[in-house]
Structure formats: structure tokens, C-alpha cells
């Protein structure tokens with residue numbers, strides 16, 4: 001499979017890249033890791049006339065952890081996995097990145113490419129909705145910020161305009177001792193999710209004090225389950241509140257029937273992923289009573 | 301589109317290569333440089349038969365434009381054996397442990413094992429299985445490939461200890 005002809009541009013700085021994208025208009029596409037774009041170009045489903053390579057831009061590769069965590073868009077999935085400081089502050093990033101594709105692809109694939117791509121199968125968008133991340137977007141004429149929860153309109157349709165680049169992703173550093181889990185059902189290593197769920201939450205004894213739930217590949221966009229937080233925090237955690245949160249999530253799901261299963265099957269599996277992710281997150285949260293109490297009945 | 305000149309260091313040799321932007325690295329390696337060790341198995345970034353080492357990363361060369369590799373240092377399986385022809389410890393381990401049958405996946409497996417052992421010189425069996433999860437083999441059932449990587453890890457660690 002040979003891609004169509006194109007012109008290749010290799011900017012040395014971010015501002016050079018932004019000018020190239022502005023001048024290229026609709027015919028220009030940025031390339032980061034290339035592991036979504038090149039397969040599409042080989043299938044001739046994408047045929048940009050100009051490809052602007054972000055590979056040489058050091059100012060898009062960084063991880064900073066303060067009150068907020070800020071990650072440069074061209075940071076690779078491998079670099080996310082490797083960072084011990086990032087794992088300490090926000091371990092669900094490594095857990096999720098490790099479930100994406102395979103080692104070779106993770107050396108190339110970037111966080112920015114994953115969230116900009118707009119394929120409902122990508123795993124990072126739901127995680128970014130779960131963490132309430134904002135995407136920092138720049139163009140030759142300015143800078144704006146948009147929440148991951150508002151970014152996705154339909155499969156491959158996002159809020160990104162021609163000439164714009166996501167330059168960084170930022171979210172509040174989760175509180176120490178929070179519980180987290182990314183649960184992904186897939187047929188094999190390197191497969192996109194049949195269904196997946198991201199959960200973060202905080203506990204105080206048997207009470208959930210804050211929670212966030214988002215879903216991958218269960219509709220034509222990632223889904224943030226706004227209701228789940230209210231359900232989980234409204235009364236002491238029980239098998240019933242978990243069931244209710246699962247129901248709220250399932251009510252939003254509308255997965256396509258594909259090689260991974262029928263829409264009904266994938267919805268059911270989506271529910272199972274949400275349940276497992278909540279239970280794992282509860283178990284991991286520091287302030288969960290570790291013996292008896294909650295776990296007596298939760299497991300029983 | 302007009303060809304452009306890019307610089308590569310392949311198996312230690314610095315060179316300039318004229319490529320079209322749309323040329324994939326696997327095609328440049330196999331057809332222009334006549335390094336046919338890296339194979340095209342799936343052409344869809346799934347099988348890992350085209351894996352080469354590029355600036356300290358294992359990459360699937362069917363999913364990279366050669367122009368993206370401008371300035372890179374690349375090692376292919378042809379660059380693994382010593383100049384006198386003695387096999388690299390990983391190659392020797394694949395031979396001894398019968399880590400191949402048809403051999404189609406082997407160059408990719410060896411290059412992936414090479415990077416894995418650089419990052420993690422003494423991996424557990426599970427770490428090896430995770431580490432080579434981007435490389436498919438239709439013959440061996442992976443058992444002997446895992447054993448080969450374990451043996452290579454032992455040999456290479458002993459070598460480091462002796463030095």
C-alpha cells in the first residue's frame with residue numbers, strides 16, 4: 001500500500017509549524033507519530049497535499065507536574081509510561097497508555113495525535129474527559145483552550161479548525177491517594193476497545209467524595225457520564241449505587257455493531273467495564289477501609 | 301513529488317539517500333539499500349516483521365516515511381552480527397533455543413528483543429511477553445522465542461559482569 005503523493009515540510013519551531021499550517025489551509029495536515037495518519041494515507045482514506053512534521057519540535061515535548069499537570073502534545077505514549085513522576089502523580093495515565101496498541105506503536109504515537117485524531121477507538125480522549133483536561137490550541141493568529149468534554153462532535157469531527165494545532169494538554173493534578181482504574185476489553189494486544197471505561201474517585205470511609213467516569217468506543221465520540229458523579233457521591237457506596245452508576249453509563253452508550261460484537265453485547269460489556277473500573281478504583285483509594293466494612297459486602 | 305536528499309546512518313554507515321516524501325522506510329531499506337532483512341508481513345502496523353531500531357526505539361518501518369527519519373541512526377538485523385561474522389548473542393540464542401521455524405518474523409523479533417534488553421537487561425518471562433507483544437509469529441507458539449530472549453539476557457548480563 002503506497003500513499004498518494006504529498007509535499008513534506010519539517011518546521012524547526014512551533015511558530016514555523018503554525019505558519020505552514022495556516023498557509024497550507026485545508027490541504028495541509030500535521031503529522032506527529034504518524035500511527036493513525038500513515039495507515040489512513042496508505043489506504044488513501046487521507047490524501048493531504050502537505051504534511052507538516054511535528055517530530056522535530058522540542059517545544060511540544062515536555063511533562064510538567066505542579067498544581068496542574070501539563071503535557072506537550074508531541075510527548076509519546078512511551079514517554080508517558082516511562083515517567084516515574086507522572087506515575088506517582090497520576091497513575092491512570094500509565095495504566096491507559098499501556099493498553100494502547102503495542103510497544104513499537106507507543107514509541108511513536110503521541111498524546112496530542114491520540115486526542116486530536118477523533119477516532120472513537122482512541123483511548124486517551126475518554127481519559128482526558130475523566131480527568132477534565134483542557135486542550136491548549138494554537139494557530140498563527142492566536143491561542144485558545146477547550147475542554148476535552150466539549151471537543152468531540154462526531155467520529156473524526158472535533159472542535160479543531162483548519163490551521164490549528166493542539167500544543168499541550170492540561171489538567172488539575174488529582175489529589176494524592178485517589179482511586180483510579182482504566183478497564184479495557186479488547187480481543188488481542190493492539191486492538192481497539194470493544195468497550196472501555198476510565199474512573200477516578202476519592203473516598204472517605206464508605207463515602208465517595210468525588211468521582212468521574214468516562215467511556216471509550218461506546219458511541220461515535222468519547223462519553224463523559226456526568227450523572228455518575230452525583231449517583232456515587234449522594235449516599236454511602238453500596239452495590240446499589242454502583243449498579244445505578246452503571247445504568248446511567250449504559251443509557252448513554254450507542255456503540256456500532258462491528259467485528260467486536262453487536263451493539264447490545266458491546267453495551268453490556270461497557271457496563272461491565274464501568275463496574276470493574278469503579279470497584280478497582282474504590283479498592284485503590286487510600287481512604288477506603290481496607291478490611292471488612294465496605295469490602296465485606298462488596299465482595300460477598 | 302521531487303526527490304530530496306536525506307542523511308541516514310544505517311548499521312554504522314553514514315549515507316545520503318534520495319527519496320520521495322511518500323516513500324516508506326521499509327521500502328527504502330529493502331529496495332534502495334538492498335537490506336532485505338526487515339520483512340513486510342502485514343503492511344498495516346500489526347505484525348512487527350518490519351521492526352528496526354531507530355534512535356533507541358523499535359519502530360515498524362512500514363509505518364514511517366523515510367523523510368521522517370532524516371538524521372536518524374538505524375540498526376537492522378544485518379547490523380547485529382560482529383564484523384567477523386560471529387553471531388550477536390541474541391541471534392546465537394535464537395539458534396540455540398530453536399526460536400524460529402520459517403524465520404519470517406525473526407529479524408523483527410531480534411530487533412525488538414535487542415531494544416527490550418537494552419531497556420531491561422533482565423526481564424521476567426511476563427516482561428518478555430509484553431515486550432514482544434507487537435511482533436507476531438505464526439510458527440513457534442512463542443515458547444522458544446521467549447526462551448531465546450531469556451538465554452540472550454543471561455549471556456549478555458554475564459558479558460557485562462565480566463567486563
Ligand SMILES: Cc1cc2nc3c(=O)[nH]c(=O)nc-3n(C[C@H](O)[C@H](O)[C@H](O)COP(=O)(O)OP(=O)(O)OC[C@H]3O[C@@H](n4cnc5c(N)ncnc54)[C@H](O)[C@@H]3O)c2cc1C
Pocket residue numbers: 029030031032033034035036037038039054073074099100101102105108109110111112113114116117121122123124160164165166167190191192193344345346
Ligand atoms: C495497529 C495499531 C493499533 C492501535 N491501537 C490503538 C489503541 O488500542 N488505542 C489507541 O488509542 N490508539 C491506538 N492506535 C493509534 C495510535 O495510538 C496512534 O499513534 C494515535 O492514535 C495517534 O497518534 P500519532 O501521534 O501517531 O498521530 P498521527 O497519526 O500523526 O496523527 C493523527 C491525527 O491527528 C492529527 N494531529 C496529530 N498531532 C496533532 C496536534 N498536535 N494537533 C492537532 N492535530 C494533530 C493529525 O493531523 C492526524 O489527523 C493504534 C495504531 C495502530 C497502527
Ligand code: FES
Pocket residue numbers: 339340341342343344345346347348349350351360361362363
Ligand atoms: S509489515 Fe510492518 S507491522 Fe507488519
Ligand code: FES
Pocket residue numbers: 399400401402403404405406436437438439440
Ligand atoms: S518463525 Fe515463522 S513466523 Fe515466526
